[in-house]
Amino acid sequence: MKHITSPLLSAIPGVVHGFFTRQGGVSKHEFATLNGGLASGDDAILVQENRRIALNALGIGSYRFVNCFQIHSAKVWTVEEAVSGPDPRADAMVTNRPSLALTIFAADCVPVLIASKSGRSVAAAHIGWRGCLSGIVANVLGALRQLSGKQDLVAAIGPSIRQMSYQVSQDVFDAFRQADPLNERFFLPDPNAPLKWLFDLSGVIEGQLCREAVEVWVDSHDTCSEPDLFFSARRSAKDKSTVYGRMMSIIALHDCESLAQAGSPTGSKASP
Numbered sequence: 001m002k003h004i005t006s007p008l009l010s011a012i013p014g015v016v017h018g019f020f021t022r023q024g025g026v027s028k029h030e031f032a033t034l035n036g037g038l039a040s041g042d043d044a045i046l047v048q049e050n051r052r053i054a055l056n057a058l059g060i061g062s063y064r065f066v067n068c069f070q071i072h073s074a075k076v077w078t079v080e081e082a083v084s085g086p087d088p089r090a091d092a093m094v095t096n097r098p099s100l101a102l103t104i105f106a107a108d109c110v111p112v113l114i115a116s117k118s119g120r121s122v123a124a125a126h127i128g129w130r131g132c133l134s135g136i137v138a139n140v141l142g143a144l145r146q147l148s149g150k151q152d153l154v155a156a157i158g159p160s161i162r163q164m165s166y167q168v169s170q171d172v173f174d175a176f177r178q179a180d181p182l183n184e185r186f187f188l189p190d191p192n193a194p195l196k197w198l199f200d201l202s203g204v205i206e207g208q209l210c211r212e213a214v215e216v217w218v219d220s221h222d223t224c225s226e227p228d229l230f231f232s233a234r235r236s237a238k239d240k241s242t243v244y245g246r247m248m249s250i251i252a253l254h255d256c257e258s259l260a261q262a263g264s265p266t267g268s269k270a271s272p
Contacts, residue, residue: 002034002120006156006217007115009251014119016058016118017251019219020112021229022116024057025050030243035231037105037246054248061250063101068093070105072128074136076143082241092125092140096147096254103248107231108117108161110202111249114140114214116148122251127205129168133175133268142175157218158249161234163188163200165224170195176204 005020026035026049029040034050055061064082068090075090079100083209084114091104104111110132114123123144144153167190176183189202190196190223202218209216222228231245 003054003220004159004221006173006219008154008215009113009115010219012115012119012154012240014254015122015251016060016254017113017115017122017156018054018058018249019113019156020057020248020250021159022231022245022247023229027245030236030241031245034248035245036103036175036248037107037161040130040196040245041243042245051103051248054103054250058101058250058252060099060254063099063255065103066093066100067103067105068097069125071129074131074134074139076139078124078137078147080144081150086114088183091127091131092123092135092143093135094140094147095122095253096121096142096251101250101252103250105248106158106160106223107233107236107244107246108166110160111158111206111247112140112155112209113158113249113251114144114153114155115251116151116153117146118148119253120151120152120254121147124249124251125244127201129172129176129199129201132201132204132208133179137205137242138212141209141212143191152213152215154215155217157202157206157209159219159223159247160219161224161232162220162222163203165222165234166201167193167196168199170197170200173197176208178262210247214227 002024007235069087076092077090079095109128148179186200188198238246
């Protein structure tokens with residue numbers, strides 16, 4: 001299994017996407033085999049080849065690979081074109097331009113791919129608990145709606161660390177409960193550790209999307225407990241290692257005549 005797809009996104013003409021596993025690439029050792037992250041410490045030549053493999057697997061080998069420098073923030077970049085300099089510091093991207101393969105890297109954090117049902121705009125977001133708490137879901141939906149108007153949106157939540165693998169401290173529990181008392185339902189007391197909690201981060205994100213009238217599909221894989229399929233920062237930390245690869249999650253608009261005639265509004269190059 002090289003990549004996973006959502007039936008919601010697959011049903012939209014003009015949109016191509018995939019949540020990639022760690023399988024099917026050329027990297028070695030701890031990075032075996034489909035590591036997409038240059039910041040991981042892997043051989044850059046092998047990482048670039050893995051990125052090429054992923055694009056080809058989606059049938060978009062000629063598209064521009066676009067990613068941001070992820071910083072666990074709520075910042076969103078509205079992409080008009082691929083940049084040649086340093087990657088913008090952000091954790092989500094939106095675009096209405098075809099032939100740009102928006103790519104998020106994750107190794108336990110939640111990858112979210114979003115599209116308008118009209119197939120005129122797409123988004124990709126990397127969401128950890130800090131970004132979730134600071135409002136990245138609302139920010140990326142707002143930026144996407146600026147491009148697509150009042151079009152209905154659908155979202156896919158990809159493979160991530162699941163609740164029974166995700167232990168967090170009391171301060172994380174307190175912060176989410178303070179932000180919204182209803183968030184308490186996404187935490188379970190850890191029976192093996194006092195003042196520790198098991199956190200359903202993807203559940204919080206799904207709830208935030210649903211409250212914004214977004215139709216959501218959720219993958220059920222646990223990146224931490226499935227080492228054959230996924231890289232995991234939390235699993236590596238338990239093994240006393242700081243070395244691990246990153247999975248790629250990609251979404252793009254096809255470059256076809258129907259999209260060229262759609263005439264969607266133009267977004268700004270930089271966003272808050």
